[in-house]
Amino acid sequence: MQLYNSATHTKQEFVPNHPDIVKMYTCGPTVYHFAHIGNLRSYIMEDVLEKYLRYAGYNVKRVMNITDVGHLTSDADTGEDKMLKGAHREHKTVMEIAQYYTDAFFADCEKLNIKRPDVVQPATGCIDEYIKIISKLLDDGYAYLAGGNVYFDTSKLSKYYVFNEHKEEDLAVGVREGVEEDTNKRNKNDFVLWFTKSKFEDQALKWDSPWGVGYPGWHIECSGISMKYLGEDLDIHCGGIDNAFPHHTNEIAQSESFLGHHWCNWWMHVMHLNTADGKMSKSKGEFLTVSLLEEKGYDPLMYRLFCLQSHYRKVLVFSYDNLDNAKVTYEKLIAKIAALDPADKSALDEAAVAALRQEFRGALDNDLATAQAVTVLYNVLKYKTNDATKLAMLAEFDTVLGLGLIDRADKKRAADAEAKKNAATSGGYTVQGEGDESIDELVRARGEAKKAKNFAEADRLRDELKARGIEVTDVPGGAVWKRI
Numbered sequence: 001m002q003l004y005n006s007a008t009h010t011k012q013e014f015v016p017n018h019p020d021i022v023k024m025y026t027c028g029p030t031v032y033h034f035a036h037i038g039n040l041r042s043y044i045m046e047d048v049l050e051k052y053l054r055y056a057g058y059n060v061k062r063v064m065n066i067t068d069v070g071h072l073t074s075d076a077d078t079g080e081d082k083m084l085k086g087a088h089r090e091h092k093t094v095m096e097i098a099q100y101y102t103d104a105f106f107a108d109c110e111k112l113n114i115k116r117p118d119v120v121q122p123a124t125g126c127i128d129e130y131i132k133i134i135s136k137l138l139d140d141g142y143a144y145l146a147g148g149n150v151y152f153d154t155s156k157l158s159k160y161y162v163f164n165e166h167k168e169e170d171l172a173v174g175v176r177e178g179v180e181e182d183t184n185k186r187n188k189n190d191f192v193l194w195f196t197k198s199k200f201e202d203q204a205l206k207w208d209s210p211w212g213v214g215y216p217g218w219h220i221e222c223s224g225i226s227m228k229y230l231g232e233d234l235d236i237h238c239g240g241i242d243n244a245f246p247h248h249t250n251e252i253a254q255s256e257s258f259l260g261h262h263w264c265n266w267w268m269h270v271m272h273l274n275t276a277d278g279k280m281s282k283s284k285g286e287f288l289t290v291s292l293l294e295e296k297g298y299d300p301l302m303y304r305l306f307c308l309q310s311h312y313r314k315v316l317v318f319s320y321d322n323l324d325n326a327k328v329t330y331e332k333l334i335a336k337i338a339a340l341d342p343a344d345k346s347a348l349d350e351a352a353v354a355a356l357r358q359e360f361r362g363a364l365d366n367d368l369a370t371a372q373a374v375t376v377l378y379n380v381l382k383y384k385t386n387d388a389t390k391l392a393m394l395a396e397f398d399t400v401l402g403l404g405l406i407d408r409a410d411k412k413r414a415a416d417a418e419a420k421k422n423a424a425t426s427g428g429y430t431v432q433g434e435g436d437e438s439i440d441e442l443v444r445a446r447g448e449a450k451k452a453k454n455f456a457e458a459d460r461l462r463d464e465l466k467a468r469g470i471e472v473t474d475v476p477g478g479a480v481w482k483r484i
């Protein structure tokens with residue numbers, strides 16, 4: 001599989017460090033509010049990657065943190081504490097806010113068919129890990145104490161920027177006007193590992209540490225949690241593109257300085273979902289959530305399809321017109337699948353299976369080209385083969401794409417049958433039976449023949465039903481049938 005690596009700026013053949021396991025780490029949500037559909041774009045695309053690796057035969061262990069402490073409104077250690085902001089807004093405690101929005105996040109994930117990672121770890125549960133790492137960084141001269149906080153010293157690294165090219169003079173403190181600077185920092189990009197001098201009077205969560213009572217910085221969480229569950233190396237680290245700098249850059253700086261060796265091989269960054277007027281926001285304009293889409297009548301999986309129709313390394317623009325197009329596509333696709341015969345018991349067409357699998361894998365092996373993988377679903381439907389094979393292929397590919405294809409098609413079939421039954425009822429003649437549409441049709445035809453006083457035809461139909469082992473009883477307004 002060719003997978004783009006943000007750290008090397010190239011597509012590379014994916015080879016895990018260990019043959020028996022792929023170690024995958026994902027930056028989890030900051031649980032101070034609902035996730036917006038932009039956040040969820042990142043998680044959908046990461047979910048496809050995880051599921052495709054499993055489909056391709058890898059054993060995957062995926063770990064995700066829940067950021068419930070340390071994330072300030074500016075990623076560079078300035079601004080408000082996001083969790084405190086949420087607690088103030090809702091007059092609740094930080095832990096109540098964290099629990100509520102963690103549950104809301106996973107409820108959204110479930111609606112979007114995003115698998116829960118194998119390990120989900122709230123950041124507040126691993127304080128000892130961070131203290132261990134920070135202590136060693138201080139001992140080894142990679143960190144310093146200033147004004148009561150512990151900072152990572154970026155000048156100790158021969159290479160700090162990994163994902164983007166920045167000018168070295170940007171490293172000097174206070175070069176940009178109008179930006180609040182922390183004057184304790186020796187270098188502009190130094191970052192806080194541990195806060196003891198909080199500017200937040202009512203900082204709710206704090207722990208004892210060798211440097212005083214305080215709380216960890218945001219970046220150290222991901223290094224600590226990743227190493228706790230995945231050890232000293234990592235195959236793939238994921239996140240949205242805004243995490244590349246400073247968050248992931250700082251994760252690499254502190255992890256590799258702590259370990260004394262290279263840490264993570266692949267960095268997968270998902271480009272942003274934007275609105276036509278720019279960045280997606282939780283506070284300005286319409287707050288786009290999964291629930292809002294549902295209120296407006298969209299199945300969340302239509303949004304998943306919308307995401308899969310474009311490549312994860314391209315910015316995606318959200319508009320209701322664009323989502324409507326995905327909705328139409330989704331409904332047509334489901335209708336086509338619903339028209340296949342689920343009772344077809346034909347043998348699997350091995351040649352078709354091989355050809356279709358090759359196409360599907362070809363798409364996803366090319367840096368997760370999900371739009372092409374979606375096109376393969378249409379190729380399955382068009383393929384000259386039996387329905388059993390088509391349904392088996394659609395179900396198999398959907399273990400990766402997660403579009404709920406079989407489930408929604410089954411539901412559509414059931415809804416259509418119900419509508420047909422209701423239509424019969426509204427025509428004044430109700431057929432009640434044991435759930436077999438072809439028998440319902442014969443019974444209805446017999447009823448109509450009787451109504452038209454065509455008794456010969458009505459008797460013929462009764463005999464035909466009898467020959468099939470069906471007994472019909474006339475009741476007011478229709479007929480009831482059962483198998484004898």
Ligand code: AMP
Nearest residue numbers: 029030038039042239240243272273280
């Ligand atoms: P947060 O809850 O802010 O920590 O973000 C959760 C995830 O969503 C991170 O991986 C972010 O990089 C990602 N993210 C934030 N905004 C967007 C966006 N507009 N589009 C796609 N991903 C985003």
Ligand code: ZN
Nearest residue numbers: 027028222247
């Ligand atoms: Zn992270």
